[in-house]
Amino acid sequence: MPDCLMCTYARQPLEIVRGLGSRVWDADGRSYLDFLGGLAVNGVGHCHPAVVKAIRDQAGQLLHCSNLYHSSPGSKLARELVRRGVGERVFLCNSGAEANEGAFKLVRKHFHRLGQARRVRLVAMQGSFHGRTMATLAATDRPDFRAGFGPMPEGFTFVPFGDIQALAEVLDETVAAVVVEPIQGEGGIRVPPPDFLSRVRRLCDETGCLLVADEVQTGMGRTGSFLASHDADVVTLAKGLGGGLPIGAFGARGPAAEALQPGDHGSTFGGNPVCCAAALATLRVLSEEGLLENATHMGRLLMDELRKAIPSAQVRGRGLMVGLELPFEGSRVVALARQSGLLLNVTAGRVVRLLPPLNVSEEEVLTATRIVAQAVEAARSNPPTPVASPAG
Numbered sequence: 001m002p003d004c005l006m007c008t009y010a011r012q013p014l015e016i017v018r019g020l021g022s023r024v025w026d027a028d029g030r031s032y033l034d035f036l037g038g039l040a041v042n043g044v045g046h047c048h049p050a051v052v053k054a055i056r057d058q059a060g061q062l063l064h065c066s067n068l069y070h071s072s073p074g075s076k077l078a079r080e081l082v083r084r085g086v087g088e089r090v091f092l093c094n095s096g097a098e099a100n101e102g103a104f105k106l107v108r109k110h111f112h113r114l115g116q117a118r119r120v121r122l123v124a125m126q127g128s129f130h131g132r133t134m135a136t137l138a139a140t141d142r143p144d145f146r147a148g149f150g151p152m153p154e155g156f157t158f159v160p161f162g163d164i165q166a167l168a169e170v171l172d173e174t175v176a177a178v179v180v181e182p183i184q185g186e187g188g189i190r191v192p193p194p195d196f197l198s199r200v201r202r203l204c205d206e207t208g209c210l211l212v213a214d215e216v217q218t219g220m221g222r223t224g225s226f227l228a229s230h231d232a233d234v235v236t237l238a239k240g241l242g243g244g245l246p247i248g249a250f251g252a253r254g255p256a257a258e259a260l261q262p263g264d265h266g267s268t269f270g271g272n273p274v275c276c277a278a279a280l281a282t283l284r285v286l287s288e289e290g291l292l293e294n295a296t297h298m299g300r301l302l303m304d305e306l307r308k309a310i311p312s313a314q315v316r317g318r319g320l321m322v323g324l325e326l327p328f329e330g331s332r333v334v335a336l337a338r339q340s341g342l343l344l345n346v347t348a349g350r351v352v353r354l355l356p357p358l359n360v361s362e363e364e365v366l367t368a369t370r371i372v373a374q375a376v377e378a379a380r381s382n383p384p385t386p387v388a389s390p391a392g
């Protein structure tokens, strides 16, 4: 059968047909422990029964009604996000890139409304990833992702991640916002120095710009707290928000929360009732099942066990956002682990990324650690050979 999908992804040779909890199954009925978690989307595991039920119930009631009317799932979700520190007002959209794109528009509009028309620049971090739309790509420090797509939107500057001095030097009266991932995900699970975010916060206050925290990957309890940032002016979420359905959001507080007025921004599918019902169920599951605590404990166990089992690698992260930096390129480890029944991916070339569901069990963590350690050992001791693919 010809593949009619555009070849934008280097897909692993595996077709997934079903998922439950921390496991997925391929077309032949073989099961895999999923420690990639749909790229931090399946935070409450695959097909969590409470999420599935919320989707089924809402689907039978109202699929879509447009933002020209009120609809309760979206209003309720916004309220729940505000309760959890995502600003004072929330805009609902469909993806991480769309949330960041909206956040960038919001900060510019905020200063425009204040009459500070020169404050338009956004300062992002080296190693950042904010999405694949034009503006989020302009904020993404990946020249390879940008190649061939120019001209990029203007007004984006990069400083080294974690370098407060370099940031201080660029923050002048032309900067609207600093945009930062509390822990860089695609960039290789890079954790900044412990006081970095609070110092960024202080610098933003001193120089009069806003702070945007891109919590698309770190949010929704991934790092063991609901958000990984504190007191940002704007917070963006997506990935884990919908428990597997596509939904994004950005929240703002203070005067910035009023920056977008009728007609300023929109999204046809934003706040879709089914996606919002799924997100509400996901939030309930996170608190009712104590998943932030579990993420903290299981994250510690995972990192301790990886350090013990693979002393040649550097292990870092927080909660269940964990990276294992290898002394060699990691794609073979991913292939070998998959053949042993464990799904992972590698980012930034040498960093094996582990993003298991937040309700992962101790036994699953230990099984995964054992498979990763064996895969690293096999990849290191054998010269790379083409890996036979188990499926199409």
Ligand SMILES: *Cc1c(COP(=O)(O)O)cnc(C)c1O
Pocket (backbone or CB within 6 Å): 094, 095, 096, 097, 098, 100, 129, 130, 131, 132, 181, 185, 186, 214, 215, 216, 217, 218, 238, 239
């Ligand atoms: C994945 C990701 C995005 C982009 O999200 P999409 O839903 O793919 O558009 C943006 N920022 C961060 C930090 C991410 O991890």
